[in-house]
Amino acid sequence: MTQLYEQLFRRKSFHRFTKPFKPLSTEQLDTVKQYFSLCEPLVQDIRTLLRIVPVGQTTCRQGEYALLLYSERKDGYLQNIGYLGEQLELHLAKVNIGACWYGMGRPKEREYEGLHFVCMLCIANQDEGCFRTKEAKLNRLDAKDIWEGEDAYHLAPVVRMAPSACNTQPWLVIEQDNTLSVHRVFRKRGIIPPFLVPYYQSIDIGIFLLFLELAMSHKQISFTRTLYWQADDLKQEQYSLR
Structure with missing residues (x-):
């Protein structure tokens, strides 16, 4: 997981994706699923699941696909999803896939395989130059x-x-x-x-x-x-x- 450190400076929230963007390939999507399966949880023994669906199957209208994060409801499950989902977002930045946490987005299936929908990210391919640089200004607290x-x-x-x-x-x-x-x-x-x-x-x-x-x-x-x-x-x- 330590290889993600440099992406802390490069990631950004793509509230608007630069178009046109190249469609994500099946191979790219399979790699995203595989990477999520290897992410380190914050809280052990909480079952989670990632689904990838076209954004048209959600209330989100940005990007090409939505990453739907499902979880058991146990102590710390929300923090655990944030911890896991951010590992995924940083990995996406590394491979030039833009992403944005889309908090108010909703999928058609609020429950899936016995797990509850928690949150989603919308994603799309973006050119390398679209990501943040260390010199870019950031609207954050001091x-x-x-x-x-x-x-x-x-x-x-x-x-x-x-x-x-x-x-x-x-x-x-x-x-x-x-x-x-x-x-x-x-x-x-x-x-x-x-x-x-x-x-x-x-x-x-x-x-x-x-x-x-x-x-x-x-x-x-x-x-x-x-x-x-x-x-x-x-x-x-x-x-x-x-």
Whole structure:
């Protein structure tokens, strides 16, 4: 998974795809399915499934295909889908397939093989030059606004780039005594209906955790992970650095 680090700087959310784009081949789609089967979960023992359907079979009207992510409903399943789906998005960037998390999109089948639909990404082939460069401007909070503590390893400038629904960026890292605590915090909701804010921002936290772990692995920081799904202060995860 560490090979995805460079894609943190290259990925972008394709809210509009550059046309015309070359149709995705059967071989490309098969590779996407195979890659998802190899993705590392955040939470073990949660059954997930990826379906790929033409966007016309969903409420999405962007791109060529939709990647439908299904899951069992267990503690941490939303964060797990964010963690898995973002691995997939970063891999797609690596092979010049543009992608965008399409939170409000819906498929025809809300349940499939006993699993519940969680979220989707829309995808299409894009030219290499359509992706972000390290010099591109990014509409994100400053590193100091998402990190409390010294940030001894300079991780905040990297993890601040994580995408989120309506760019709400619902995360805060507290660094203390060689421990990183990740909290889900409310900043804004954009156009997300109030009752769906915890749903989508939990997926966002899974995306953020992947960014954080890739950044730590790149810095060769070893850590142990502890998950907290029921914490009163909405703490999501804690890393003890070694």
